[in-house]
Amino acid sequence: MFLTSREQKLIHTFLKRGTLTISEMMEITGTSRRTLYRDLNNLQKSLPEEISLQTSEEGYFIKGDIKQLSQAHELVEYTMTERLYGEILLLIENKASILSLTDYFSIS
Incomplete structure (x- = not known):
C-alpha cells in the first residue's frame, strides 16, 4: 500500500x-x-x-x-525537474533502463 x-x-x-x-x-x-x-x-x-x-x-x-x-x-512525489535529473543520472551511470525508469517514477 x-x-x-x-x-x-x-x-x-x-x-x-x-x-x-x-x-x-x-x-x-x-x-x-x-x-x-x-x-x-x-x-x-x-x-x-x-x-x-x-x-x-x-x-x-x-x-x-x-x-x-x-x-x-x-509515495514520493517528484517534481518534473527532479525526475529529469534522476533519470539522467541513472542513465549516465548505466544503473537503469528506460523501462525501469518508467516504473520507478510512475510515468509512462
Missing part, C-alpha cells in the same frame, strides 16, 4: 490518537477543508478492504486491523 505524505501523516496521527476532527486533520496536513475531503476519499480507496475510515460524533477514526498499516509506504 502506497500513501502520499499527507495520507501518511493522517495514518500516523490516527494510530496515536484514535479519533480526529476535521479541524485537527486540516492542521496536521496544512490543507483546506476541500483538499482534506479529497485526501480522505483517496485514503479510503488506498486502505485494504478489511480497514475503513469511519465517522462518529467525535470525528473520524480507522476501523479494522490497523497492524496492516505499519506496512504502508510513502
